[in-house]
Amino acid sequence: MPSYLPSQADLIQRARQGSDEAFSRLVNDHQQAVRGFVRRLCALPDDADDLAQDAFVTAWANLHKLIDGVSFRTFVCGIAYRKALNDRRRFNRSGARDTEWQGLTPQSHTSTVDSRLTVQAALAQLPIEQRAAVSLCVAGDYSHSEAAEILGLPLGTVKSHIQKGREKLNALLGVSS
Amino acid sequence: MSEDALKALLMADEPATPLARDLSFTIEVMQKVERRRLIENIALCTGACAALAVLLYIVMPHVTPGLITLGQAATPAVIMLACLAMAAFGLYQIRPALREFGIRL
Incomplete structure (x- = not known):
């Protein structure tokens, strides 16, 4: 392990080359910001943590799409926000179906x-x-x-x-x- | 309410403030990454095997008479080719681990 603290750009470069150690350090460094943001979007902290984890996994799979000059935190938060929007739409659709099925009017x-x-x-x-x-x-x-x-x-x-x-x-x- | 007061109120909100470095969260993320990598590798291998099977199904009826004619002379070459292919596939699979030791392939 190197004795110096690698920069974010170094970690991203190494993670793109397949280093799990570099990616786990990125997760460690940015998890608080991403989880804090997602917890404010979701109703339940557990759901929020699941969504934040999925956002990090999607970020891992799409690291090649991270543009130079955009921070890793911004990249992951963007993914998490789009996932939260999709979850919300799915929830609204299923909620509407349930309401229709039960013959109830929405409160x-x-x-x-x-x-x-x-x-x-x-x-x-x-x-x-x-x-x-x-x-x-x-x-x-x-x-x-x-x-x-x-x-x-x-x-x-x-x-x-x-x-x-x-x-x-x-x-x-x-x-x- | 001023922006600073609202900011203080939001930042003091306990449920929204996770630990600065939560190791269990990082481990869960890396587990999901490994699971996804495994699924991708299985899908890749399954696809490659299916493609190879289809290719052999098409090619073998034409190649078999030639192989029979060559007979046992071709056996060492076939074994060597099979061993080389397996070694290449193995190296391809372990290259992330080799990279950690400074070996780039």
Whole structure:
């Protein structure tokens, strides 16, 4: 094992050449950021960890697609976000089928503005795009351009999602802006 | 609420903050990577074997009379070729491990 600390570019290069040790170091270095982001997107921490693991495995299989200049963290978070979107769509489709089958009408979302919510419950009230944008740029230390790269959205749209998400969170948490 | 206050509130959210370096998470990721690699290798080998079987099924009726004519003279060459092919396949399979020892193939 080398005595110096290899840079991210070195680790990516070695991982691309098939080094499992380099890839496991990348996972170790970036897992907290990716898991934190995914946990804010998913309702349950266990589901979030499964999704984060799948995102890392997909990143391993697609390392050749990682463009120079894009950080590994951004790359994995982008994959995780797309997986979360797909999960959400699948969940919505199966939910709609179940509702139709049972002959039930979908329950309307009750307003929770009056009650003080936990942060996680308040985040769950936001649309996934706003939740992701707020998680990255307000809860995390990502720049707006990094968030745009991860979410695959124009910069202006990301800023708009952050603004709307922040306003809605303020209202849901019952704190005046 | 200012952005800083909202940021502090979000960052103080316990369930969203995992450990900085969780070894069990890394191990689970690497297990999934190995499983995926195994499945890819099995799919590759199965595909290659199926293609070879189809190729032999097509070629053998034409080649067999020639092999019979050559008789036992061709046996050593066939054995050597088979051994070389197996060695090449084995080296191909273990090249990630060899790379860890600085041997690049």
